Amino acid sequence: MEKLAHIADARAAADIERQMLALGRAARAAARTLALSSGAARNHALTAAAAALRERSAEIVAVNAQDVAEAKARGTAGSFIDRLTLNEARVEAMARGLEEIAALPDPLGRTLAHFERPNGLKIDRVATPLGVIGVIYESRPNVTADAGGLCLKAGNSAVLRGGSESFRSSQAIHACLVAGLRAAGLPDAAISLTPTRDRAAVGMMLAGLDGALDVIVPRGGKSLVARVQHEARVPVFAHLEGIVHVFVDRAADLQKAKTIVLNAKLRRTGVCGAAETLLVDRAAAATHLAPLVQMLIDAGCEVRGDKETQKVDARVKAATEEDWRTEYLDAIISVRVVDGLDGAIDHIETYGSHHTDCIVTEDDVVATRFLNEVDSAIVLHNASTQFADGGEFGFGAEIGIATGRMHARGPVGVEQLTSFKYRVRGDGQVRA
Amino acid sequence: MEKLAHIADARAAADIERQMLALGRAARAAARTLALSSGAARNHALTAAAAALRERSAEIVAVNAQDVAEAKARGTAGSFIDRLTLNEARVEAMARGLEEIAALPDPLGRTLAHFERPNGLKIDRVATPLGVIGVIYESRPNVTADAGGLCLKAGNSAVLRGGSESFRSSQAIHACLVAGLRAAGLPDAAISLTPTRDRAAVGMMLAGLDGALDVIVPRGGKSLVARVQHEARVPVFAHLEGIVHVFVDRAADLQKAKTIVLNAKLRRTGVCGAAETLLVDRAAAATHLAPLVQMLIDAGCEVRGDKETQKVDARVKAATEEDWRTEYLDAIISVRVVDGLDGAIDHIETYGSHHTDCIVTEDDVVATRFLNEVDSAIVLHNASTQFADGGEFGFGAEIGIATGRMHARGPVGVEQLTSFKYRVRGDGQVRA
Numbered sequence: 001m002e003k004l005a006h007i008a009d010a011r012a013a014a015d016i017e018r019q020m021l022a023l024g025r026a027a028r029a030a031a032r033t034l035a036l037s038s039g040a041a042r043n044h045a046l047t048a049a050a051a052a053l054r055e056r057s058a059e060i061v062a063v064n065a066q067d068v069a070e071a072k073a074r075g076t077a078g079s080f081i082d083r084l085t086l087n088e089a090r091v092e093a094m095a096r097g098l099e100e101i102a103a104l105p106d107p108l109g110r111t112l113a114h115f116e117r118p119n120g121l122k123i124d125r126v127a128t129p130l131g132v133i134g135v136i137y138e139s140r141p142n143v144t145a146d147a148g149g150l151c152l153k154a155g156n157s158a159v160l161r162g163g164s165e166s167f168r169s170s171q172a173i174h175a176c177l178v179a180g181l182r183a184a185g186l187p188d189a190a191i192s193l194t195p196t197r198d199r200a201a202v203g204m205m206l207a208g209l210d211g212a213l214d215v216i217v218p219r220g221g222k223s224l225v226a227r228v229q230h231e232a233r234v235p236v237f238a239h240l241e242g243i244v245h246v247f248v249d250r251a252a253d254l255q256k257a258k259t260i261v262l263n264a265k266l267r268r269t270g271v272c273g274a275a276e277t278l279l280v281d282r283a284a285a286a287t288h289l290a291p292l293v294q295m296l297i298d299a300g301c302e303v304r305g306d307k308e309t310q311k312v313d314a315r316v317k318a319a320t321e322e323d324w325r326t327e328y329l330d331a332i333i334s335v336r337v338v339d340g341l342d343g344a345i346d347h348i349e350t351y352g353s354h355h356t357d358c359i360v361t362e363d364d365v366v367a368t369r370f371l372n373e374v375d376s377a378i379v380l381h382n383a384s385t386q387f388a389d390g391g392e393f394g395f396g397a398e399i400g401i402a403t404g405r406m407h408a409r410g411p412v413g414v415e416q417l418t419s420f421k422y423r424v425r426g427d428g429q430v431r432a
Numbered sequence: 433m434e435k436l437a438h439i440a441d442a443r444a445a446a447d448i449e450r451q452m453l454a455l456g457r458a459a460r461a462a463a464r465t466l467a468l469s470s471g472a473a474r475n476h477a478l479t480a481a482a483a484a485l486r487e488r489s490a491e492i493v494a495v496n497a498q499d500v501a502e503a504k505a506r507g508t509a510g511s512f513i514d515r516l517t518l519n520e521a522r523v524e525a526m527a528r529g530l531e532e533i534a535a536l537p538d539p540l541g542r543t544l545a546h547f548e549r550p551n552g553l554k555i556d557r558v559a560t561p562l563g564v565i566g567v568i569y570e571s572r573p574n575v576t577a578d579a580g581g582l583c584l585k586a587g588n589s590a591v592l593r594g595g596s597e598s599f600r601s602s603q604a605i606h607a608c609l610v611a612g613l614r615a616a617g618l619p620d621a622a623i624s625l626t627p628t629r630d631r632a633a634v635g636m637m638l639a640g641l642d643g644a645l646d647v648i649v650p651r652g653g654k655s656l657v658a659r660v661q662h663e664a665r666v667p668v669f670a671h672l673e674g675i676v677h678v679f680v681d682r683a684a685d686l687q688k689a690k691t692i693v694l695n696a697k698l699r700r701t702g703v704c705g706a707a708e709t710l711l712v713d714r715a716a717a718a719t720h721l722a723p724l725v726q727m728l729i730d731a732g733c734e735v736r737g738d739k740e741t742q743k744v745d746a747r748v749k750a751a752t753e754e755d756w757r758t759e760y761l762d763a764i765i766s767v768r769v770v771d772g773l774d775g776a777i778d779h780i781e782t783y784g785s786h787h788t789d790c791i792v793t794e795d796d797v798v799a800t801r802f803l804n805e806v807d808s809a810i811v812l813h814n815a816s817t818q819f820a821d822g823g824e825f826g827f828g829a830e831i832g833i834a835t836g837r838m839h840a841r842g843p844v845g846v847e848q849l850t851s852f853k854y855r856v857r858g859d860g861q862v863r864a
Contacts, residue, residue, distance in 0.1 A: 383858025
């Protein structure tokens with residue numbers, strides 16, 4: 001019996017491998033069609049998909065209810081259930097998101113650089129699609145529409161792998177995207193969803209689907225991103241965590257500092273741009289530390305501070321070394337007094353995650369040094385770290401925020417989902 | 433005895449691992465210093481290294497003679513010996529190369545984009561270094577200076593691994609680079625050379641030196657590039673091969689076609705931009721095929737053609753399917769008659785390597801379609817494919833040509849060896 005079970009398992013694994021490799025080849029072929037498609041056709045697919053989402057909204061919500069019921073029956077946590085759940089308003093938000101992507105300028109064909117050589121050659125660097133983008137995500141079924149739409153806008157095929165808990169929901173949303181592609185005369189395989197809940201499909205995507213995937217974007221918690229970064233054999237656009245700092249310099253305006261710190265920490269605590277550590281310049285501690293700490297605690301935020309910070313308010317808990325390395329994603333902040341700009345930069349470079357960091361100061365020279373020397377994807381002067389977002393940057397939408405240094409860094413919008421080629425025009429030039 | 437030998441091997445392997453990981457950490461630390469260094473300091477290091485090369489030229493040539501003698505004693509092929517051999521002129525060329533890199537504009541700190549948001553935020557995308565670049569190369573010891581210099585110019589640490597046959601030569605050249613770094617007050621570890629001939633060092637670099645390497649650039653033959661592309665766990669800037677096409681369209685000017693084809697194939701046959709396949713539009717075959725083929729054969733080029741091409745000259749050999757996939761890097765060309773632009777594009781997309789391809793035509797509409805639809809890093813209209821070179825593009829120098837779609841594509845010069853960050857300036861903005 002056990003032997004027969006092994007054989008059945010091996011057959012199932014071979015089936016999945018065959019299906020996934022076929023899906024990769026189809027995505028690659030579709031990418032060629034997309035690369036030659038017009039921006040109008042891709043926009044048509046996006047708006048038609050939005051219309052299909054609206055039309056099938058009730059059906060999508062009903063199917064989603066099955067996913068939710070199944071997850072609840074397994075005793076899944078409430079926050080997970082919230083991310084998994086769709087209602088008519090969330091479906092409408094997905095449809096509007098696709099229309100907003102359609103309204104963005106076409107990222108393809110842009111001339112990124114033009115130069116003429118002394119021999120008369122005219123060289124243009126023009127934007128082209130990246131190719132095939134794999135997206136691996138967890139519970140949120142709306143990523144199906146958001147990520148699929150962004151990839152399509154930039155002329156890329158998307159291979160989507162949603163969480164197994166949202167399998168039915170993702171399938172229903174994916175069907176709307178395919179309806180949009182068909183309405184525009186584009187191939188179904190331009191946006192594909194892995195046809196199985198089997199986790200082996202993830203491993204195959206991380207291996208690159210036999211060369212079919214150009215890049216992988218993980219969307220989800222730290223353990224998913226860590227696995228993808230560790231195992232992927234293709235480039236990854238991601239950030240593992242956002243250990244985001246606000247540094248209040250000696251020349252900071254206290255009112256500005258309070259407004260920025262409150263927003264950076266508490267506007268939303270679960271986003272990657274939320275502040276996790278407040279650094280206060282020793283030279284400003286006497287005037288700025290107590291008001292900032294008290295404001296945070298009064299607003300319902302737990303404060304974990306170093307010795308100096310503990311002195312200003314009895315409600316401050318002691319911070320441990322581990323706190324400086326922790327992304328709370330909650331109403332908790334670590335607070336430390338540092339020796340000026342250099343102390344702040346040392347702390348950030350030691351404990352930070354190269355995501356987003358902010359200085360509050362009225363001293364432009366100090367601000368400029370901070371912006372130059374802090375090695376993070378986004379560095380801000382006198383503005384909340386919660387602006388770390390493609391929409392806030394004017395990119396229209398983002399597939400995520402990257403902290404790697406290759407190709408994309410910071411918010412990854414449709415422009416970052418493109419590559420380029422060189423077009424050279426001559427009139428018979430040969431090389432000497 | 434065998435057991436003792438195993439223990440000694442294991443100790444040696446552990447030593448190499450320890451050395452290589454320490455080298456990676458030092459390179460990473462040096463990268464931070466380089467990122468904050470001035471362009472003037474990096475240029476000073478480059479010109480001082482050039483001076484050191486000139487000063488120690490006789491010494492370098494003498495040390496190189498030992499490498500050459502050892503390679504000859506092992507019966508190494510003549511072309512390999514030629515690439516390995518240094519003389520005073522070649523050392524002088526390296527020194528001049530470093531001075532030319534120093535004279536290039538600083539690629540760091542450039543503002544790549546600037547945008548202002550409705551809320552008053554001012555956002556700049558500015559060029560920053562990539563980080564630490566691993567370079568794995570073969571016999572040519574001059575790559576030590578060329579690659580080390582390019583990485584340094586863009587503020588990156590370089591970890592160089594030369595061919596074991598050129599070990600002494602690379603060490604002598606590397607010593608000059610270190611002399612330059614010291615003269616400029618920059619850390620030695622900004623440019624490091626693997627301290628061992630042991631091939632295990634290559635495997636460790638491909639694994640990324642425990643996160644220390646951001647990208648790897650292989651410089652050498654197809655087998656080296658294939659190994660690096662297959663095994664590297666970090667991004668790779670490379671091209672596996674240049675199967676380069678020239679398509680002579682029905683609207684091609686015959687004289688222009690002859691000039692371009694001759695140069696594209698025979699100016700130098702061993703470079704990646706050398707043409708390997710000539711495609712002739714069936715509608716032009718009657719007038720253009722015979723003169724092109726006869727010109728090539730008369731110039732000493734072997735022609736392997738399809739049936740139609742074999743008819744025009746008895747000296748044409750029969751091409752096999754394999755010929756369309758072959759990078760000869762020699763005075764050999766494959767020739768095929770195709771059905772117009774679509775036939776040419778089909779052939780190129782089927783057999784090409786997405787490196788460099790050219791159309792010869794006086795019809796701008798056809799040329800534009802070719803430039804749009806051929807999915808290669810470099811596409812040319814009426815110009816020789818041998819312009820596929822960073823110097824010819826005006827980049828000053830190149831570390832190689834990439835056919836990947838991520839980050840760098842086409843000639844990889846100092847600009848392509850940079851990343852970027854976002855600097856955001858506000859006056860107290862918070863997110864709603």
